[in-house]
Amino acid sequence: MSSSSNVDDRLQHEIYLHPFLRSVQANVAAVMCSYINGTYACENNATLNGLLKYELAFQGYWTATPSTTSANDGLDMTMPGDIFPGSIVSWFGESLVLAVQLGTVPESRVDDMATRILAGWYLLGQEQGYPPVNFDSKDPLSSVNQHVNVQGDHASLIRTIGAASTVLLKNENNALPLNKPKTIGIIGNDAGPNPLGPNICIAKGCDIGILGMGWGSGTANYPYLITPLDAITNRSSLDGTQVYSSLDDFDLDAAADTASGKDVAFVFITADSGEGSLTVEGNAGDRNNLQAWHSGDALVEKVASVNNNTIVVVNTVGPIVVEAWIDNPNVFVWSGLPGEEAGNSLIDILYGAYNPSGRLPYTIGKSIDDYAAQINTSIPIGILEIPYSEGLFIDYRHFDEANITPRYEYGFGLSYTTFSYSDLIVSGSVSGAAPGPSYGFGSSLDPSLHAPVVFVNFTLTNTGNIAGHETPQLYISLPASSQSPPYILKGFDSVFINPGESREVSMELSQYDLSIWNVVTQRWEVPSGTIGVTVGASSRDHRLTGVIG
DSSP: OOEEEEOOHHHIIIIISHHHHHHHHTTOOEEEOOEETTEEGGGOHIIIIIIIIIISOOOSEEEOOSOSGGGGGTOOBOSSOBSSTTOOOBSSTHHHHHHHHHTSSOHHHHHHHHHHHHHHHHHTTTTSSOOOOOOOTTSGGGGSOTTOOOOTTHHHHHHHHHHHHOEEEEEGGGOOSOOOOSEEEEESGGGSOOTTOTTOSGGGOSOOSSOOSOBSTTOOOOSOOOOHHHHHHHHHHHHTOEEEEEOOTTOHHHHHHHHTTOSEEEEEEEEOOBOGGGOOOOOTTOTTOTTOOOOSHHHHHHHHHHOSSEEEEEEESSOOOOTTTTTSSEEEEEOOOOGGGHHHHHHHHHTTSSOOOOOOSSOBOSSGGGSSSOOOOOOOSSOEEEEOTTTTOOTHHHHHHTTOOOSBOTTOOBOSSOEEEEEEEEEEOSTTOOOOOOSSTTGGGOHHHHSEEEEEEEEEEEOSSSOEEEOOEEEEEOOGGGOOOSOEEEEEOOEEEOTTOEEEEEEEEETTTTOEEETTTTEEEOOSSOEEEEEESSSSOEEEEEEEO
């Protein structure tokens, strides 16, 4: 809870400011601050005023509060704002009124705060069309329309998103999609429910049953939660399949008995993490601690030792090392954090109702030592300084720069069909483009910086027998003088193609896409030299190459 992320100016701009820039371009109304370079971002004048409100010309408001005078550094709204947890005494409110009266916060700053908050209110149309609130001062909690059902067709949408984001990493002997197996064994706590209910743990701060989301203050309660066990059992009843289960991760004998002799054995494992104030505690081997951290390696190895048709399903918040069992004959499905339709999304992939098209959003290495940044498990006294010494070389960029072979690379994912790439055409040029605008109000959002200048076209063909989505990825390679990663992702798409069909795909690159941040001139500049273009199916699967003339 007390750490400082320490980054340099180029790194700040090219990686960590980038999603905020895109959010401002999309007209986001509010931004939440954190802790950076030794100062709360909520009190960091260079971050709030310098980067967001000046360089990105953000017209909305910042939220989250460490003090009353953070208003002077650009903070606009308190969230949650209690000086002490549960004290009901806010850093703003009466404290802000007193600060204005004492002259420590200018009244003009409060006017600006109110203007920015109201601007977001009007931007999102919140001043009209909302149901009336009949406030009851004796029972205020009953007065806030808590029981209005706004779900609509969310279940169908969430199910589709869950299936579309599921990544098929290994499919030995084309074991998937399933074809009405006679018997199925389901093993692992992650396949079933939390016996106390899906919302029993505060802010989801436990790993019991299907892992649908990580933990933290930003979580929400499930209206319901479909487990893989329920979904597979329901589907199996239609096929006449017998389902057997063992949901105890630590009872390896029961796991072996459940898997042995079955046509297919599913083993579910998890890896969880979340907000530091809600750290899950427990010993890895303590089966009686419902919040225990544990490794799924032993469970997978036990199941795979008795069943050659093992399907491993992983629900996790990030990459894990799978070397202990990945070479066993098995199928590997990366289900991520699928939400309330977890089980239904999974069976759509398992039974072929949805052709997998998900791609890894991170690299799965063969060892934790393969990664540029390592986990710090120490408990510091005071503020933990976190130097971002890996710089621009994060995840796949580090693996590429260090020439490390991953187990599964960034952007990788299998399909039930195959695709070919052809006919790359790169047109346009940056030779006549001026450098990005010098540092000034809105300089990083200058329209000329983001106008398309290079156009990349290529053809995708479905060479298999099943319709599906392909996810082509566009990477650029900047000149060596720029000291940039070997390959940098700049675009991707999801393209649905029928068997035998070809589709032309077009992507655009702006001057911003091709620039680096010059820390001396304080502007975006396209480095001189040849810029390479690579199009492919992952960060390592390069199908087409070209250059920008």
